[in-house]
Amino acid sequence: MEDLFDKGTEWAPIVTDWAISLVIGLVIFVVGKMLAGKVSGWCKARMLKSNVDAAVAGFASSILYALMFAGVVLMALGQVGVETTSFIAILGAAGLAVGLALQGSLSNFASGVLIIILRPFKVGDFIDAAGQMGVVDRIELFHTYMKTVDNRVVIIPNSAITGGCIVNFSREETRRVDLVVGISYDADIRLAKEIMEGIIAADERILKDPECTIAVSELADSSVNFVVRPWVKAADYWTVRADVLEKIKYAFDERGVGIPYPQMDVHLHKQES
Template identity: 80%
Template sequence: MNEIEALFDQGSELMPWLADSVINLVIGLVVFFVGKFIASKVSHWCEKRMLKASVDQAVAGFASSILYALMFAGVALMALGQIGVETTSFIAILGAAGLAVGLALQGSLSNFASGVLIIILRPFRSGDFIDAGGQMGTVNRIELFHTYLKTPDNRVIIVPNSSVMNGSIVNFSRESTRRLDLVIGISYDADIRLAKQIMEEIVNADERILKDPKCLIAVSELADSSVNFFLRPWVASGDYWTVRADLLEKIKYTFDERGVGIPYPQMDVHVHKQES
């Protein structure tokens, strides 16, 4: 009986501590999940406010990502403190472990540093069509570790920021105008002057082609089976692909109508019969 009473006494002493621990754990979990929800909402709200203030979408996305990461870290520390974990010692432990983690995550840290450089140097903006990191697409947003590109066929490509900054970046949208570089071939028996005149008429009739700089039309090469022309008009960057397709189609139709031949690869085979 004395032993049972002792156990009851110990249990009654532990109950307040256990109840406090459970309550603190529940409060800590509530702080964590509510804080995480609030951090997400605040970061999205800040991003929307920056976009309304005409801040570039890539910069707004990057800033909101950093804000969310900082708020999430604060919420996690608050939750741990509520549970009873000594946050000061915990921070010290994190600092000591940070070096080891940093060495293990060199790639991620490199992506973060590259993301900061992208925001500072601004080699491209949201909406620019670029070729970077071996991928081509329209810049959608820049986050802590990755840049999001959207291709013309509506695929999303996620490129590590370090891959973007460690290679060449071709920005097709930075300048307001672009030059079309077309090579048009005609057959050797076609009239060169007529072919050049036809191309000049087509270029002059298209209002999307700029008058300054002047379009270059000149013979570039006497190739194996064709006489090749350079056709280099200047257009607005947004009209590049439509003008290119329209020019090629119009040149083909007009050449056919006016008897200018367009060659295709061919081979002449001569058979010699030997008399026995």
């Protein structure tokens, strides 16, 4: 009996320590799982508030939760006394093998995460990226979908977008229309400038501030070139550009201002024999 009592006394501290470690491990597991859910839910809500696609937000929050949950499990097991080094080694080896097998896909995935975080463009923006120009239809973790002006759907890998220049035409509210208008050398420069100023002033879509620039830019081979640079709202860019060019052509024809075309003068010299 005394032997049993002595052994019980010896084992009591060990059992107590193990029980305390088990309780602490359970607390770490429960609290960590709760925090992982809260953090992933908060991140999902923030992405949805930033107009990120719901599928992308859900997938990204799920990955974040899985990573945090794995860390919580390892911490809890370590607290209980389970050797986690082998688990980490196995996970690392598996991750390396998967990474090598899916190198291209992971590159697109990483680029998709960067696009979501840095937000160089959003759904509905008109952009020029990876040699394609169109309106962003949706952003996914591996691909971005764009609709071109002729209503084609272009699916672009995210790595191709982040690996090159991105021109976002919708980021700013206003754009400058850059036009070059040439008149013949025998035309009246003052009259041509007066006509263009009148057309610009009459168009209500053209902003007064910043002021439109109309000036002679070049004495070219066949023409005197003007630059016409009105500022408009981004949504009015293409319609204003087309309308202004059309009105200038009609007005020049009515007022007798010639618009030249490339030509070559050939001079023949008669040689006396």
